Amino acid sequence: MTHDHDHDHDRTVKPMVDEVTDFEVLEIALRELCIEKGIFTAEDHRRFTEFSEQIGPTPAANLVARAWLDPDFKQLALTEPMTASKEVGVDWLEPTGFGTPSDFTAFEILEDTATLHHVIVCALCSCYPRPILGNSPEWYRTPNYRRRLVRWPRQVLAEFGLYLPDDIEVRVQDSNQKHRYMVMPLRPEGTDGWTEQQLAEIVTRDCLIGVALPKPGVTSNVIVDTRPAVHP
Numbered sequence: 035m036t037h038d039h040d041h042d043h044d045r046t047v048k049p050m051v052d053e054v055t056d057f058e059v060l061e062i063a064l065r066e067l068c069i070e071k072g073i074f075t076a077e078d079h080r081r082f083t084e085f086s087e088q089i090g091p092t093p094a095a096n097l098v099a100r101a102w103l104d105p106d107f108k109q110l111a112l113t114e115p116m117t118a119s120k121e122v123g124v125d126w127l128e129p130t131g132f133g134t135p136s137d138f139t140a141f142e143i144l145e146d147t148a149t150l151h152h153v154i155v156c157a158l159c160s161c162y163p164r165p166i167l168g169n170s171p172e173w174y175r176t177p178n179y180r181r182r183l184v185r186w187p188r189q190v191l192a193e194f195g196l197y198l199p200d201d202i203e204v205r206v207q208d209s210n211q212k213h214r215y216m217v218m219p220l221r222p223e224g225t226d227g228w229t230e231q232q233l234a235e236i237v238t239r240d241c242l243i244g245v246a247l248p249k250p251g252v253t254s255n256v257i258v259d260t261r262p263a264v265h266p
């Protein structure tokens with residue numbers, strides 16, 4: 035079989051990466067400079083990246099489930115969130131356990147009530163309680179979510195499938211470099227007699243951000259894939 039070279043120009047090779055953003059270029063430049071200056075090694079960077087990629091929201095879900103079952107622990111979570119985090123295996127001051135400096139500043143757990151619902155955002159960039167929730171979902175970092183949530187929270191929550199009645203106040207908590215938050219949702223109906231493990235399974239990442247409410251039978255997040263908005 036002969037190969038038709040005349041049509042080679044019609045072939046398009048898909049790029050490995052769709053687009054490298056300015057921030058990614060900046061990160062690479064800064065990282066390479068730090069390695070060159072001996073601030074950290076490439077091995078340190080690899081180790082930390084692997085560590086940060088394996089963190090998931092499980093410790094945070096365990097924390098909420100335990101707080102639902104144990105009023106004393108709930109009080110601890112609300113007043114000394116770092117101590118409570120340690121009890122579910124997260125040390126904010128030394129998250130990796132192998133000496134990588136922490137970027138810890140302040141952490142607060144926001145308690146929902148029957149009349150108050152919290153949702154977190156970082157309007158400025160993408161600050162997120164990573165040591166306890168892992169890396170943020172892609173949509174959390176989009177300008178669409180960040181700038182629209184602070185203006186039209188009920189509309190944005192409705193886009194996630196969360197419709198809140200008017201008598202529930204919605205409080206949007208803006209994170210920043212110094213303050214990280216997570217939401218402690220209300221324990222839902224229909225969970226009487228459940229174990230801590232059963233309860234933790236319905237406390238999804240989205241519930242901890244505040245774009246979903248825990249529900250018996252729902253153990254996965256609302257939005258799995260993010261599509262760019264047509265008219266963001």
Ligand SMILES: [Fe+2]
Binds near residue numbers: 156160162209
């Ligand atoms: Fe930020």
